[in-house]
Amino acid sequence: MEPYKTLLFIIPLFLISHLSMSTKRRPVLRNSQSTQVEHEHYIKTSECHIPYINKPLKNEKRNTKKQDKICSKDENLINLRFDEKTHQYLLYVNDHVAQLKLRSMEKKSANLVGYNCSYREIKRVNRSYIVDEPVVLGEDVTFWDGYIVPRTVEGMRASCRNELAEDLQSDTFALVQTPKTYAPLISWHRIPSVIMIGIEGISQINFHRNFPLMFNHLKMQDWFKMDGYTRIGENTQSNLMAVLTGYSPHTLMNLKCDSSGIGCLKTVPLIWKHFKKKGFITAYGEVMSDLTMFDSEKYGIFEGTIDYYAHHKNRQSCIGRRFNSKDIYDYCEEFLKRHANASRPFFGVFFGNGITHKSYDNAKIQTELLDRVKKFKKMGILTQSIVILFSYPVLNNFSKEDLPILYIWLPPWFRAFRPEIVQALRINSKRLTSPYDLHLTLQHLLELGERWPRAVDKLVDCPTCQTLFAPVPENRTCSDAGIGESQCPCDSYKLLSSNQMKQLSVGKQIVRSINEFLNHHNLQELCHNLTLKSVKIVLQRKDRKLSSGSTYRVYFTANPNNAEFSTTTRYDNKRQELEYINVESINRLNNYQNDSSCMRRLRGRKFCICKSQILEEISVTAKINVNGQKESKLVENPSTSELKKLIPNKNKIDDSLYELPDMRENDQDIETLNIEVISV
Numbered sequence: 246m247e248p249y250k251t252l253l254f255i256i257p258l259f260l261i262s263h264l265s266m267s268t269k270r271r272p273v274l275r276n277s278q279s280t281q282v283e284h285e286h287y288i289k290t291s292e293c294h295i296p297y298i299n300k301p302l303k304n305e306k307r308n309t310k311k312q313d314k315i316c317s318k319d320e321n322l323i324n325l326r327f328d329e330k331t332h333q334y335l336l337y338v339n340d341h342v343a344q345l346k347l348r349s350m351e352k353k354s355a356n357l358v359g360y361n362c363s364y365r366e367i368k369r370v371n372r373s374y375i376v377d378e379p380v381v382l383g384e385d386v387t388f389w390d391g392y393i394v395p396r397t398v399e400g401m402r403a404s405c406r407n408e409l410a411e412d413l414q415s416d417t418f419a420l421v422q423t424p425k426t427y428a429p430l431i432s433w434h435r436i437p438s439v440i441m442i443g444i445e446g447i448s449q450i451n452f453h454r455n456f457p458l459m460f461n462h463l464k465m466q467d468w469f470k471m472d473g474y475t476r477i478g479e480n481t482q483s484n485l486m487a488v489l490t491g492y493s494p495h496t497l498m499n500l501k502c503d504s505s506g507i508g509c510l511k512t513v514p515l516i517w518k519h520f521k522k523k524g525f526i527t528a529y530g531e532v533m534s535d536l537t538m539f540d541s542e543k544y545g546i547f548e549g550t551i552d553y554y555a556h557h558k559n560r561q562s563c564i565g566r567r568f569n570s571k572d573i574y575d576y577c578e579e580f581l582k583r584h585a586n587a588s589r590p591f592f593g594v595f596f597g598n599g600i601t602h603k604s605y606d607n608a609k610i611q612t613e614l615l616d617r618v619k620k621f622k623k624m625g626i627l628t629q630s631i632v633i634l635f636s637y638p639v640l641n642n643f644s645k646e647d648l649p650i651l652y653i654w655l656p657p658w659f660r661a662f663r664p665e666i667v668q669a670l671r672i673n674s675k676r677l678t679s680p681y682d683l684h685l686t687l688q689h690l691l692e693l694g695e696r697w698p699r700a701v702d703k704l705v706d707c708p709t710c711q712t713l714f715a716p717v718p719e720n721r722t723c724s725d726a727g728i729g730e731s732q733c734p735c736d737s738y739k740l741l742s743s744n745q746m747k748q749l750s751v752g753k754q755i756v757r758s759i760n761e762f763l764n765h766h767n768l769q770e771l772c773h774n775l776t777l778k779s780v781k782i783v784l785q786r787k788d789r790k791l792s793s794g795s796t797y798r799v800y801f802t803a804n805p806n807n808a809e810f811s812t813t814t815r816y817d818n819k820r821q822e823l824e825y826i827n828v829e830s831i832n833r834l835n836n837y838q839n840d841s842s843c844m845r846r847l848r849g850r851k852f853c854i855c856k857s858q859i860l861e862e863i864s865v866t867a868k869i870n871v872n873g874q875k876e877s878k879l880v881e882n883p884s885t886s887e888l889k890k891l892i893p894n895k896n897k898i899d900d901s902l903y904e905l906p907d908m909r910e911n912d913q914d915i916e917t918l919n920i921e922v923i924s925v
Contacts, residue, residue: 287449287648288473292722293677293735295473295648298450322346322414323362323403325394327579332423334394336403338362343405346413359408363387367400367417396422419555421579427589430524432694435662437631438590439520439690440528441488442577444597445481448638449648463652468632469670471713473677474651475723476732477706479811479832481637484649487680487727488635488687489516489594491704495829498848516687517550520592523691528553528580528593530573553580553593573597578620585624631655631690635683648734651683653713666714676717677735679726681710689714729830730796731813738784738798745783751816752780752801754823755831759803759852762828771843772853775803793817794824800834805854809834 287295324337343360366383382402388394394401399422404415430436449472453460463470476484483494490497490513497513517527529551555576577595584591626632632654638647653670660667681704689712692698704710707727711717718725723733741749756777763772779802786796794817802809812831815824833851843855 288675288677290676291720293473294737295734319414321416322405323416325403325418325420327582331393333396334398334420334422336362336364336388336390336392336394338388338390338405340390343413347407350407350411360405360413361387362389362403362405364401364403366398367402394420398422419576419579421553421576421583424526424583424587427526427587429588430590433696434694435658436590436694437659437690438584439525439592439687440577440581441594441633441635442574442596443485443594443635443637445636446638447636447650449650451638452636452650466654469653469655469674471651471653471674471678473673473675474649475677475679475726475728475734476637476647476649477679477681477728478732479834484637484680485596487706488683490514491516491681491684491688491706493706495848496706515550516684517592517594519688519691521550523694524589526553526584526587526589526591527551528591528595530555530576530580530593530595531597574617578617581624581626627654627656629656629658631659633683651678663714669714669716672716673713676719677721677723677726677728678713678717679707679710679728681707681727682713682717685711686713688712729813731798731811731830731832736796737787739787741783741785746780749783749797749816750821751783751797751799751814751823752777754816755799755801755810755812755814755826756803758823758826758828759831763849763852766849768844768849768853771856772841772849773805773856775805775808775852775854778802778804778807793819806840807835808837808840808852808854 285297287297289295320339320342322339322342324339325334326337327334347358347360363385365385368381368383388403399420401418401420402415403418405413407413447456477487477493478484486492486494486497492513517529521527527550530553555573573595574597577593580593580595632652634650634652636650638649655667655670685701685704688701692701701712704727709725710727723729723735756775760769760774763769763774780799781802782798782800784798786798788795794815796813797816798811798813800809800811810831811834812826814826816822817824829848831852837851837853840858841850841853841855843857844850844853
């Protein structure tokens with residue numbers, strides 16, 4: 246038996262561009278994936294042709310010209326460092342910066358020469374592991390230059406103030422304290438640790454064109470690029486949920502997460518639970534966005550599953566003086582430093598949302614990334630690590646420009662130990678694959694340390710999916726990979742003209758189907774019926790077989806509130822009616838958290854425009870009119886009968902449709918912060 250030593254590291258684009266393997270390595274083996282640009286297709290199999298996009302992207306110029314956002318230009322007054330000898334954090338105060346700050350305040354208040362610094366510990370109200378559970382600030386604790394932080398502190402808000410209690414500078418810190426001692430894990434084979442790090446918003450084509458340094462480095466270092474890796478859902482949440490649970494959100498809701506249950510993740514087979522059962526140290530870190538992994542549907546309970554937990558709830562780009570995604574990856578780096586030589590393997594997921602399309606331009610990203618990846622190189626990650634990098638881009642009107650990214654790196658020892666896996670990845674780099682396959686790959690990795698590995702169970706949503714460490718069939722279809730019609734990149738479509746779109750009533754019939762769905766689920770009293778506003782894009786599939794019907798991809802908007810949707814459906818051109826449509830597979834493209842605030846964790850939430858919200862908007866507008874304030878468009882006061890129509894009839898609606906206990910407003914006396922950091 247050989248004790249565990251390795252790391253499996255799943256990492257996003259922006260952390261790995263210049264991580265390199267040891268200089269002593271075998272010659273790079275070139276394969277078809279290294280010459281992607283010269284080929285006309287990402288993949289070309291008997292059942293799937295995905296053409297390579299070689300035209301300028303509309304958003305490329307916008308991204309490169311975008312003004313950089315800077316969280317702070319000031320030099321740090323407060324610094325937090327970890328002492329490797331004492332294994333404790335220390336706070337340092339830069340007196341020079343403090344004096345400069347004080348001088349700048351002399352215009353307002355003269356003779357300010359003194360200042361003091363203190364921190365308040367960030368704690369949870371209780372340790373229930375609910376994602377939305379508020380955090381509170383402890384009592385003020387004075388600190389000075391070289392102050393030793395107690396080992397019990399895992400998050401803090403630090404600030405220095407002048408004699409008038411005015412802030413000189415404040416910052417927020419997440420701490421990864423030295424882990425407790427674990428007994429060594431006994432295994433029959435060398436066991437890798439598992440760390441997943443991802444980022445939302447980067448497609449294959451965007452990565453190739455706007456991140457050339459990273460793209461070329463990965464190609465030259467013989468990373469396995471999964472050219473046929475395809476999303477199974479419209480947003481990051483759907484795809485990441487498939488990776489971490491093996492279920493689609495729809496199936497998860499039906500089989501595991503009851504809409505009336507609080508903390509339904511207790512019943513969900515999160516991949517963390519499997520690793521925890523095997524003796525791994527577990528961690529999860531995430532930055533909130535509009536499509537954040539767990540908060541969007543209010544799932545989040547990790548009781549007994551997560552040892553280290555960091556969840557930043559700030560929807561703004563900055564947390565303290567740093568970008569929120571950078572703060573998550575700082576936390577990840579600290580986690581790796583603390584556990585690099587741990588006696589047990591570990592599994593963690595660290596996910597940053599939206600940094601590439603909300604914060605700053607691509608050139609700036611590459612410059613910043615080089616500094617970070619040099620740190621990882623010094624840590625020796627690649628010499629002992631399996632690395633997987635992934636990203637799910639924002640859906641963009643069914644375009645094949647939206648293919649997600651999946652790279653896999655195998656260290657030299659693993660290539661020598663499992664040559665059949667090396668061969669499988671070379672084959673699969675040009676095959677159609679999905680997030681379900683990645684989930685099964687993680688399950689496969691759990692069995693690598695067993696003397697008698699068990700067969701991995703088939704998935705409910707994709708019984709034909711498999712581990713990427715075995716060759717995927719050449720004739721694989723989207724259905725075989727668990728990829729729905731709406732996301733399938735294999736088929737060829739043609740764009741219909743405006744006149745051709747006008748001849749189809751497909752948009753109105755889709756909206757009618759949504760309204761029937763709302764009525765069937767008794768939501769008509771709570772949610773507005775939708776009306777078609779406009780059909781933006783219609784694509785018709787070029788079918789190989791002749792039939793009376795055609796498959797269409799439709800992008801449309803509906804009222805009220807200009808809700809944006811997309812879907813794929815079958816339409817009978819002769820009868821001018823839908824042959825088939827799966828309403829629940831319709832994608833909601835714009836943010837709907839405010840639209841559907843009257844309901845949570847319930848089927849159909851993405852279609853709901855709450856009547857209560859519209860009523861509130863009408864009331865506010867009417868009040869403005871009564872006060873005589875200037876307004877671009879006047880709205881009449883709603884009559885009593887109109888108000889009654891808009892108010893939901895609670896006698897006919899199940900209470901579970903309304904706010905659940907864990908979503909109500911918290912005690913207003915509790916001071917909360919937009920950051921959550923916890924270690925169990």
